[in-house]
Amino acid sequence: MAAFVVNVGGGSGGKQIIANRLKGTGTEPLNIQWGSSGTAAAATDTALGSTTGATESRTAGTSSIVTTTNTSDTYQVVGTITATGTPTVQEVGLFDAIGTGNPPTGGNFFLHANHGSTVLAVGETITYTIKVQFT
Amino acid sequence: MAEEAFQDAIIEITGTVMRLTPCPYHAKLATGETWDSFGVTVNPNGFRPDCSTCLTTPNTYEDLDFDSVELS
Numbered sequence: 001m002a003a004f005v006v007n008v009g010g011g012s013g014g015k016q017i018i019a020n021r022l023k024g025t026g027t028e029p030l031n032i033q034w035g036s037s038g039t040a041a042a043a044t045d046t047a048l049g050s051t052t053g054a055t056e057s058r059t060a061g062t063s064s065i066v067t068t069t070n071t072s073d074t075y076q077v078v079g080t081i082t083a084t085g086t087p088t089v090q091e092v093g094l095f096d097a098i099g100t101g102n103p104p105t106g107g108n109f110f111l112h113a114n115h116g117s118t119v120l121a122v123g124e125t126i127t128y129t130i131k132v133q134f135t
Numbered sequence: 136m137a138e139e140a141f142q143d144a145i146i147e148i149t150g151t152v153m154r155l156t157p158c159p160y161h162a163k164l165a166t167g168e169t170w171d172s173f174g175v176t177v178n179p180n181g182f183r184p185d186c187s188t189c190l191t192t193p194n195t196y197e198d199l200d201f202d203s204v205e206l207s
Contacts, residue, residue: 003146003201068145092148113148116200125153126199133145 002041003113005132012046014110017096027096029110032079032128033058033103035091041112047093048112051103054087058095058104066131074133081128083120090117092128150199 005014020026034056037049061079068074077094091114097107111130118126 003148005144005146068147092150111146113146113201115148115150118152118199120152121155123155127151127153129149131145131147133147135145 003111004041004043004045005111006045006109007043012108014094014108017108017110027107028063029094029096029108030061030063030077030079031058031095031098031107032061032077032081032130033093033095033099034081034087034089034126035093036088038090038114038117041091041114045112046109047105048091053085054089055103056081056084056087057102058098060098061094061128061130068131068133069135073135074131076132077128077130079128080125082125083122086119086121088117088119089126090115092130094130148201150201152197152199154195154197 005018007013007015014029017026017029021028033048033051034054035048035051036054039049041049059079059081061077063075063077065072066074066076091112093109093113094111095107095109098104099106111132113130120126
């Protein structure tokens with residue numbers, strides 16, 4: 001599976017978010033959204049591959065700084081999304097906004113990753129723990 | 136002279152799927168319906184407090200398949 005901090009032009013990608021946060025600007029990318037595409041994530045992505053059938057709202061995760069190798073070297077977001085339909089989920093992303101609409105759109109795309117295809121029933125959940133470690 | 140600020144960013148993601156245990160009441164849920172649709176109070180774990188089937192048969196959990204990726 002692929003996982004990337006995305007890097008796109010126009011100041012809207014994950015690496016731009018990192019630079020902005022160092023400057024003390026921008027918004028924290030702690031909003032988790034899942035999607036249905038099985039296409040491998042790439043650093044040039046600007047959005048989830050597909051949200052067809054996966055219309056659940058983004059979840060504002062709980063963020064923290066944790067230690068993986070060196071003290072406080074890792075940014076972590078933990079959050080749970082609950083299925084309101086019967087989605088096939090196989091990708092996840094982090095955004096710096098909760099977004100609007102159904103499925104939600106908007107905000108800047110920080111991170112994109114794929115995982116094994118999972119079909120959910122109404123009320124079932126996925127709890128994601130997403131870590132970005134700087135070494 | 137340009138220097139690299141970071142050698143790598145390592146992304147590690149884990150995901151845990153919580154699956155509801157089927158019971159007759161669960162079977163009434165259709166697409167778009169939620170427990171609230173039935174006017175019941177739901178425990179934080181998603182169970183009805185008065186559903187004996189749910190209370191005696193726990194939800195199941197399974198891990199998603201992720202790889203850790205290192206990026207330069």
